[in-house]
Amino acid sequence: MNSSSELSQKGSxxxxxxxxxxxxxxxxxxxxxxxxxxxxxxxxxxxxFGLSILFxxxxxAMFAPYLAPYDPFIQDLAARLSAPGTxxxxxxxxxxxxxxxxxxIYGSRITLYIVSLVALMAPIAGLFVGTAAGYLGGWxxxxxxxxxxxxxxxxxxxxxxxxxxxxxxxxxNAVLAIVLTAWPPYARIAxxxxxxxxxxxxxxxxxxxGAGALRIITRHIWPLxxxxxxxRVTLDMAGIILTAAGLGFLGxxxxxxxxxxxxxxxxxxxxxxxxxxxxxMPGLAIFIVSxxxxxxxxxxxxxxDPKKSK
Amino acid sequence: MSRDNKTGxxxxxVNVWFGEGEERVDAVIDxxxxxxxxxxxxxxxxxxxxKSTILRAITGLAPTWSGNISVLGSMLGKERxxxxxxxxxxxxxxxxxxxxxxxxxxxxxSEALYLHGFKNPDKRxxxxxxxxxxxxxxxxxxxxxxxxxxxxxxxxxxxLIIEPSILLLDEPTSALDVSVQAxxxxxxxxxxxxxxxxxxxxxxxxxxxxxxCSEMAVMNQxxxxxxxxxxxxxxxxxxxxxxxxxxxxxxxxxRGKP
Numbered sequence: 001m002n003s004s005s006e007l008s009q010k011g012s013x014x015x016x017x018x019x020x021x022x023x024x025x026x027x028x029x030x031x032x033x034x035x036x037x038x039x040x041x042x043x044x045x046x047x048x049f050g051l052s053i054l055f056x057x058x059x060x061a062m063f064a065p066y067l068a069p070y071d072p073f074i075q076d077l078a079a080r081l082s083a084p085g086t087x088x089x090x091x092x093x094x095x096x097x098x099x100x101x102x103x104x105i106y107g108s109r110i111t112l113y114i115v116s117l118v119a120l121m122a123p124i125a126g127l128f129v130g131t132a133a134g135y136l137g138g139w140x141x142x143x144x145x146x147x148x149x150x151x152x153x154x155x156x157x158x159x160x161x162x163x164x165x166x167x168x169x170x171x172x173n174a175v176l177a178i179v180l181t182a183w184p185p186y187a188r189i190a191x192x193x194x195x196x197x198x199x200x201x202x203x204x205x206x207x208x209x210g211a212g213a214l215r216i217i218t219r220h221i222w223p224l225x226x227x228x229x230x231x232r233v234t235l236d237m238a239g240i241i242l243t244a245a246g247l248g249f250l251g252x253x254x255x256x257x258x259x260x261x262x263x264x265x266x267x268x269x270x271x272x273x274x275x276x277x278x279x280x281m282p283g284l285a286i287f288i289v290s291x292x293x294x295x296x297x298x299x300x301x302x303x304x305d306p307k308k309s310k
Numbered sequence: 311m312s313r314d315n316k317t318g319x320x321x322x323x324v325n326v327w328f329g330e331g332e333e334r335v336d337a338v339i340d341x342x343x344x345x346x347x348x349x350x351x352x353x354x355x356x357x358x359x360x361k362s363t364i365l366r367a368i369t370g371l372a373p374t375w376s377g378n379i380s381v382l383g384s385m386l387g388k389e390r391x392x393x394x395x396x397x398x399x400x401x402x403x404x405x406x407x408x409x410x411x412x413x414x415x416x417x418x419x420s421e422a423l424y425l426h427g428f429k430n431p432d433k434r435x436x437x438x439x440x441x442x443x444x445x446x447x448x449x450x451x452x453x454x455x456x457x458x459x460x461x462x463x464x465x466x467x468x469x470l471i472i473e474p475s476i477l478l479l480d481e482p483t484s485a486l487d488v489s490v491q492a493x494x495x496x497x498x499x500x501x502x503x504x505x506x507x508x509x510x511x512x513x514x515x516x517x518x519x520x521x522x523c524s525e526m527a528v529m530n531q532x533x534x535x536x537x538x539x540x541x542x543x544x545x546x547x548x549x550x551x552x553x554x555x556x557x558x559x560x561x562x563x564x565r566g567k568p
Contacts, residue, residue: 210392
């Protein structure tokens with residue numbers, strides 16, 4: 001009793017320390033602003049739902065060997081195409097008698113791998129190109145934006161297909177192809193944001209303090225562009241997963257026997273009329289993860305939008 | 311640049327324009343005036359008269375200009391170096407737009423110190439907050455936690471922390487409440503006295519300029535129409551009809567008439 005009240009008092013002390021109007025150090029100011037964002041984010045139930053799905057996905061990927069009931073590669077031709085719930089296969093088995101649930105669990109690693117690589121590379125490339133074009137203007141802007149336009153003019157999946165077929169099939173090349181097709185919209189967004197920011201008084205002010213272009217772009221413009229890019233990236237994640245799945249489906253992404261979700265759908269399409277679960281289960285997995293990213297993106301938009309007054 | 315020079319800022323036949331060819335707009339036409347070192351000079355006129363543009367030409371924010379601008383005795387070219395920004399700083403009109411929304415007061419001030427290679431940033435930040443009348447508890451706040459007057463104090467601190475000798479003031483009080491306006495003006499007057507600063511102030515408010523400045527130039531449609539000192543202004547001895555009009559409007563406002 002005594003210790004619990006002490007604990008709650010200590011807890012409220014932390015809260016007060018985080019929510020103070022007069023932080024006493026750089027660290028406190030930063031933590032306080034993060035904590036406020038977290039509180040705003042937490043009040044959005046749909047976003048929290050999305051975040052918890054993704055958190056669960058992360059845990060599943062981390063502990064896949066402990067969670068999966070079977071080895072994802074072990075075939076049991078006697079039990080091929082078992083219906084969900086029969087023969088110990090909770091989500092059924094595929095055409096080679098491999099457990100679909102185990103394959104989905106291991107496949108989450110591939111999905112997260114693709115998603116995080118693309119999320120790291122494409123927005124950063126777009127941020128570099130967009131902010132440089134927007135801030136420096138002139139011929140730099142013209143050259144960078146025409147290159148962006150050329151990339152935008154291609155249909156995404158077709159361009160990714162062309163890249164993959166040139167580079168060879170495989171996950172890494174699929175990621176590279178997706179990045180090459182995904183960065184131009186980020187460059188556009190970053191440039192548009194930069195154009196609205198570059199003539200703001202606070203940019204003039206730092207310029208008048210003698211800061212160079214590189215410093216202004218990376219220290220003053222990036223922090224304001226990043227939030228809209230993060231929102232856009234989370235909203236695009238669904239599309240990226242689908243593109244990766246599409247490449248897998250066409251046989252240009254992950255190669256068998258890798259349990260990549262798109263490739264699993266592709267393998268299941270031959271049996272889709274008689275054995276619906278083979279294609280449906282990975283489809284459901286893709287659907288749930290894409291939905292989670294979309295919900296998360298919506299929530300982040302509410303929290304991170306710098307134009308929204310706090 | 312030498313600091314014991316007689317002139318602070320000198321402009322001779324300065325023209326500033328925006329756009330080229332048929333779209334060219336002349337914002338400032340043939341402006342000539344000088345501000346003595348340690349002096350305080352006002353530029354008065356309605357919005358669009360080109361008074362802020364003169365400040366932007368001096369600081370290099372308006373790149374298309376001709377004529378001669380010299381600061382502390384040295385002529386300015388097209389590019390400004392760090393030494394220039396060490397001597398000349400500016401306070402902007404709108405304190406809600408002049409502070410980076412994602413940077414704390416501390417961040418803003420320490421970056422200014424870092425850029426100019428000052429030692430002892432902590433001591434200097436504590437000192438400057440004191441000087442501009444902000445409590446130390448404001449040091450780690452974000453701009454959205456500050457009021458307009460407090461923000462403008464931060465902007466003044468940012469300009470003064472690198473110890474410039476010339477301060478350009480672009481309507482520093484026009485976005486503030488009347489009571490806060492007086493506080494900021496008194497602060498600026500005190501700081502000028504304490505630090506021996508040279509002020510070049512832009513305002514549309516004759517009362518503000520007469521409070522702050524010993525001399526002023528009245529601008530209309532890009533041209534300086536009249537130069538006055540504060541005695542002439544107080545004696546309502548303007549010669550140019552436009553200045554008379556401004557004076558009348560200002561006097562009527564003081565008396566509470568529309």
